[in-house]
Amino acid sequence: DTGVSQNPRHKITKRGQNVTFRCDPISEHNRLYWYRQTLGQGPEFLTYFQNEAQLEKSRLLSDRFSAERPKGSFSTLEIQRTEQGDSAMYLCASSLAGGPQPQHFGDGTRLSIL
Amino acid sequence: AQSVTQLDSQVPVFEEAPVELRCNYSSSVSVYLFWYVQYPNQGLQLLLKYLSGSTLVKGINGFEAEFNKSQTSFHLRKPSVHISDTAEYFCAVTSPFSGGYNKLIFGAGTRLAVHP
Numbered sequence: 434d435t436g437v438s439q440n441p442r443h444k445i446t447k448r449g450q451n452v453t454f455r456c457d458p459i460s461e462h463n464r465l466y467w468y469r470q471t472l473g474q475g476p477e478f479l480t481y482f483q484n485e486a487q488l489e490k491s492r493l494l495s496d497r498f499s500a501e502r503p504k505g506s507f508s509t510l511e512i513q514r515t516e517q518g519d520s521a522m523y524l525c526a527s528s529l530a531g532g533p534q535p536q537h538f539g540d541g542t543r544l545s546i547l
Numbered sequence: 548a549q550s551v552t553q554l555d556s557q558v559p560v561f562e563e564a565p566v567e568l569r570c571n572y573s574s575s576v577s578v579y580l581f582w583y584v585q586y587p588n589q590g591l592q593l594l595l596k597y598l599s600g601s602t603l604v605k606g607i608n609g610f611e612a613e614f615n616k617s618q619t620s621f622h623l624r625k626p627s628v629h630i631s632d633t634a635e636y637f638c639a640v641t642s643p644f645s646g647g648y649n650k651l652i653f654g655a656g657t658r659l660a661v662h663p
Contacts, residue, residue, distance in 0.1 A: 533641055
């Protein structure tokens with residue numbers, strides 16, 4: 434079990450730039466989730482994939498955000514025209530399908546907007 | 548809609564003392580409950596989960612939690628803490644009615660600080 438891998442671990446960028454994060458889930462997991470965690474808060478759900486299909490998106494996911502999982506393996510989360518309020522930790526998790534399977538989290542990508 | 552309230556934002560405790568981190572949830576349907584731990588600059592690690600059956604569940608690192616349906620609580624306990632237990636602890640809930648277990652609803656977290 435190599436765990437969920439996220440890259441990069443840290444990203445510093447200027448306001449208005451585009452950023453992309455990558456998540457590699459545990460290989461046999463077909464569910465993949467993205468969460469956002471701001472300072473002093475618990476993670477908030479952003480979106481969810483089952484295999485390559487994006488099945489649910491939170492209202493937190495504005496039009497500037499897009500997520501993909503092209504072959505049902507790794508996923509990318511892109512933020513266009515970043516804003517100060519996008520500064521947060523972006524967490525990826527994966528799980529098996531079928532019932533309330535525990536979600537396994539990566540170490541996250543910390544985004545800082547200058 | 549479901550929600551989770553962690554009643555203490557910070558809990559200071561001395562090493563080898565017992566600790567309880569409190570979690571209450573709000574839901575009109577059956578739920579599944581989880582506790583996760585987060586160490587600095589890391590992701591979340593599952594401590595334990597309640598899905599069904601015995602209301603007392605045991606997890607890793609000596610932690611346990613008790614599901615109380617009448618009080619809608621899922622408090623986390625450890626009889627004797629170590630310095631290494633210093634971390635942020637999150638309670639989370641999901642249900643089959645939130646789109647099929649597709650998302651966890653987290654509390655705001657409780658920071659456990661263990662002092663020597």
